[in-house]
Amino acid sequence: MSDFIVSARKYRPATFRSVVGQKHITSTLQNAIERGQLAHAYLFCGPRGVGKTTCARIFAKAINCLAPDGAEACNECESCRSFNEGRSLNIHELDAASNNSVEDIRTLIEQVRIIPQVGRYSVFIIDEVHMLSAAAFNAFLKTLEEPPAHAIFILATTEKHKIIPTILSRCQIYDFNRIRVEDSVEYLKYIASQEGISADEESLNLIAQKADGGMRDALSMFDKAVSFCGTALDYRNVAQTLNVLDYDTYFSVTEMLLAGNYVDVLVAFDSVLSKGFSGQTFMSGMNRHMRDLLMARQPDTLRLIEMTGTLLERYRTQAGACSVEFLFGAISVLTELDGKIRQSSNQRLLVELGLMKIAGLGQKKNDTLTSSGEYPLPELTPRTAAAAVAATPAAQPQPDPATRPGPNPVPAAPQQPATVQPGQASQPASAPIPAPAPQPAAPRPETPAQSAAAPGPAPAPAARPEASKPAPQPVRRPLISGTSLSELLASAGSNPDEEPSEQETAEPEVATIDPECERKLERAREKILNLIRERRPRFVPAFELMRVQGNTISLSVPTSELREEILRSKTGMLMRIAELAGITGAIELEVVVNEEIRAARPIKLEDRVKYMTEKNPLIAELRKALDLEVE
Numbered sequence: 232m233s234d235f236i237v238s239a240r241k242y243r244p245a246t247f248r249s250v251v252g253q254k255h256i257t258s259t260l261q262n263a264i265e266r267g268q269l270a271h272a273y274l275f276c277g278p279r280g281v282g283k284t285t286c287a288r289i290f291a292k293a294i295n296c297l298a299p300d301g302a303e304a305c306n307e308c309e310s311c312r313s314f315n316e317g318r319s320l321n322i323h324e325l326d327a328a329s330n331n332s333v334e335d336i337r338t339l340i341e342q343v344r345i346i347p348q349v350g351r352y353s354v355f356i357i358d359e360v361h362m363l364s365a366a367a368f369n370a371f372l373k374t375l376e377e378p379p380a381h382a383i384f385i386l387a388t389t390e391k392h393k394i395i396p397t398i399l400s401r402c403q404i405y406d407f408n409r410i411r412v413e414d415s416v417e418y419l420k421y422i423a424s425q426e427g428i429s430a431d432e433e434s435l436n437l438i439a440q441k442a443d444g445g446m447r448d449a450l451s452m453f454d455k456a457v458s459f460c461g462t463a464l465d466y467r468n469v470a471q472t473l474n475v476l477d478y479d480t481y482f483s484v485t486e487m488l489l490a491g492n493y494v495d496v497l498v499a500f501d502s503v504l505s506k507g508f509s510g511q512t513f514m515s516g517m518n519r520h521m522r523d524l525l526m527a528r529q530p531d532t533l534r535l536i537e538m539t540g541t542l543l544e545r546y547r548t549q550a551g552a553c554s555v556e557f558l559f560g561a562i563s564v565l566t567e568l569d570g571k572i573r574q575s576s577n578q579r580l581l582v583e584l585g586l587m588k589i590a591g592l593g594q595k596k597n598d599t600l601t602s603s604g605e606y607p608l609p610e611l612t613p614r615t616a617a618a619a620v621a622a623t624p625a626a627q628p629q630p631d632p633a634t635r636p637g638p639n640p641v642p643a644a645p646q647q648p649a650t651v652q653p654g655q656a657s658q659p660a661s662a663p664i665p666a667p668a669p670q671p672a673a674p675r676p677e678t679p680a681q682s683a684a685a686p687g688p689a690p691a692p693a694a695r696p697e698a699s700k701p702a703p704q705p706v707r708r709p710l711i712s713g714t715s716l717s718e719l720l721a722s723a724g725s726n727p728d729e730e731p732s733e734q735e736t737a738e739p740e741v742a743t744i745d746p747e748c749e750r751k752l753e754r755a756r757e758k759i760l761n762l763i764r765e766r767r768p769r770f771v772p773a774f775e776l777m778r779v780q781g782n783t784i785s786l787s788v789p790t791s792e793l794r795e796e797i798l799r800s801k802t803g804m805l806m807r808i809a810e811l812a813g814i815t816g817a818i819e820l821e822v823v824v825n826e827e828i829r830a831a832r833p834i835k836l837e838d839r840v841k842y843m844t845e846k847n848p849l850i851a852e853l854r855k856a857l858d859l860e861v862e
Contacts, residue, residue: 238450242422246303247289250282251418251446252410259405260290261302269294269352270403272375272384274360276391277407280447286407287356287385288314291322294383295350310350321347322354328362336363336370343374343382352383360386361393368395376401409444412436412537418446419453423464428457430464432540433478437466440537441473476508478542481520482549488561489552491594493587500586510582511572518565524550525558560592745816748782755812762807770797773822782818784808787825794822 244250247257256275263269273290275283293299297308304311313319325339339355347353363371375384375398386402388394416435423430438456442449452473456464459472470477480503487496503513526532527543527550538546568585575581745751752759756777763774773793778785788794797804801820809818844851853859 238422238426238454239447242425242450244282244285245289245306247286247293248303250286250289252414253282253286253407256282256286256405256407260286264290264293264299264302269383271378271382272402273386274391274394274399274402274404275385275387275407276404277389278409278444279389280442280445280449281407281410282446283387283407284356284358287387288322290385291352291354291356291383294352294354295319295321295347297350313349319349321350321352322356324356324358326359327357328359331363331367333364333366333370336367339371340374343378346379346381351381353381354383354385356385356387358387359389360398361388361390365395368398372397372401410446410449411444412439415439415442415444415446415449419449422450422453426457428462428464431466433466433542434464434469436538436540436542437469437473437475437477441475474507476503476513476516478545481516482545484517485520485524485549485553488586488589489557489593491590493590496586496590497583500583504579510578511569514565514568514572514582514585518562518569521558521561521565524553525555525562528553528555528558557592561589564588743816744782745814748814748816748818749779751812751814752779752784752808752818755808758811759808762811763804766807767800767804769793770800773797782814782816783821784818785821785823787823789824789826791824794824797822 247261250257273287275287277283289304292311292314293302293304295310295314296304297310298305306312306315310319310321314322323342325335343353343355345353378384384402386394386398391399391404391406416432416439419430419435419438423435434456438449438452441452456469456472460468467477480499484496484499487493487499500510500513504510523536523538523546526535527546533543533547536543536546564585568581572578572581759777760771760774763770770793773786773788776787786797788797797820805818805820808814
């Protein structure tokens with residue numbers, strides 16, 4: 232059995248060129264070596280597994296190389312060979328996690344005094360330096376500030392905020408970045424090619440995403456995936472090995488949510504739970520997926536998605552099917568759930584409710600797209616909306632749009648028995664009356680009075696005696712897709728159950744008013760107040776001071792917010808008030824803002840007590856019974 236070396240050690244960078252994702256660090260160190268501008272103390276800080284100790288070793292090896300190639304070590308001289316073989320006496324590594332006392336620092340100070348035998352510098356690499364005790368930091372200060380000319384300190388830490396400011400002020404600080412997914416994928420491709428392993432890009436993307444910017448973690452996961460899958464890394468097997476949800480789950484669930492199909496979404500969520508994943512893990516992944524879809528909508532934000540290749544194209548395709556409103560709403564719901572799920576006693580139900588809310592957003596989006604055509608319908612009033620709903624296609628021929636007289640055609644009259652014109656055939660009573668021979672004027676449907684006249688331009692319709700009117704029949708006007716906006720409004724504005732008026736515009740309906748409205752409202756004042764106390768306690772002060780004039784109830788409120796709240800409940804309250812008071816006609820509600828009401832409230836203590844006593848006389852008896860003082 233051959234000796235296996237993990238990829239994190241086997242492929243550890245040995246030169247500045249091979250360091251992944253830290254170009255700003257390596258370029259600065261190379262320039263410092265080439266120009267001979269070396270500081271006596273460096274501090275490398277950043278997340279785990281991004282190359283801090285690796286860069287420290289490469290830097291220490293390069294400054295001691297006897298025949299350097301620019302800023303890179305030659306790997307041929309005695310200093311480089313001794314370092315590569317682990318027997319160098321010039322480079323010392325100290326783990327501050329296990330050597331964090333004052334005695335350990337004193338031993339280090341003694342070693343600093345020894346002059347190097349081979350090379351120019353004695354380099355001391357102190358890893359996890361934030362683990363040093365406060366006393367050890369203080370013992371280290373003087374040596375760190377003024378070391379011997381041959382000594383260079385390189386401190387490495389993942390928690391820069393734990394290092395005291397006096398140490399930070401004595402070092403050149405280098406902040407290492409998280410390694411981007413693109414860089415991790417490229418390096419994993421290189422290692423796979425060196426090891427003879429075939430891997431699809433989605434598998435490497437999944438490993439890089441799971442590593443969260445750490446190359447050492449990515450290489451460890453790569454070795455684990457190779458142990459499970461062999462020489463061919465498959466996306467689904469890699470996801471199963473790393474115990475993460477694959478991208479297909481999020482893409483399919485998003486499609487269900489867009490369709491508003493919450494039943495299939497809940498079934499998919501159940502299958503996710505059956506695989507051993509928690510609701511919080513699924514929810515966090517969905518939130519990240521929605522965020523990536525939002526970023527994929529615009530070319531400017533596409534670079535904010537840490538994806539490559541075919542996976543990035545899948546995000547762009549699905550993002551095109553999602554509206555910005557849907558994505559914002561989904562992210563808002565999922566973010567709200569993230570703050571509640573840790574305290575929830577039923578996490579599954581909480582996530583299911585959130586998914587149903589998002590599915591509702593998708594259904595709303597589909598309804599909007601279905602109802603909106605090339606020419607959106609105008610906003611109709613309640614009366615015109617009722618007329619539009621009641622309208623059904625009629626059997627009447629529509630006039631040619633080319634000969635239509637204008638945007639407001641005269642409504643067709645109810646069907647009457649046709650009068651036979653000279654030279655015309657008899658028509659059935661139910662058939663529409665044909666227009667006369669084409670004339671310069673625009674044709675319009677004829678009435679019996681017009682059919683009796685001589686052919687020619689039709690005069691204005693004459694008034695008919697009331698007795699000659701037949702029983703009114705409902706006129707049905709279809710909503711035709713080719714109808715213009717003005718015609719649609721004209722057709723929607725008529726009452727389908729009324730006979731069309733002789734004029735182009737009908738008189739508006741006059742609401743009936745109960746002549747006893749004011750007296751009935753005054754008589755039912757106490758019932759109304761009891762109703763408001765029960766249903767809307769916030770409105771009680773306003774209704775206590777209500778004034779009644781005719782069929783109008785006038786209220787005064789101190790703020791515009793309260794006015795808007797009352798007006799939102801206006802319809803329901805007026806219906807209930809009318810029922811309580813026995814009013815058969817229409818009543819109105821008028822709400823005005825009067826800021827003096829708020830200013831009239833008692834401010835002094837004595838005034839407040841007096842105000843409360845007037846409101847409830849029992850307070851005075853309670854004070855006397857308990858012998859309470861006003862404080």
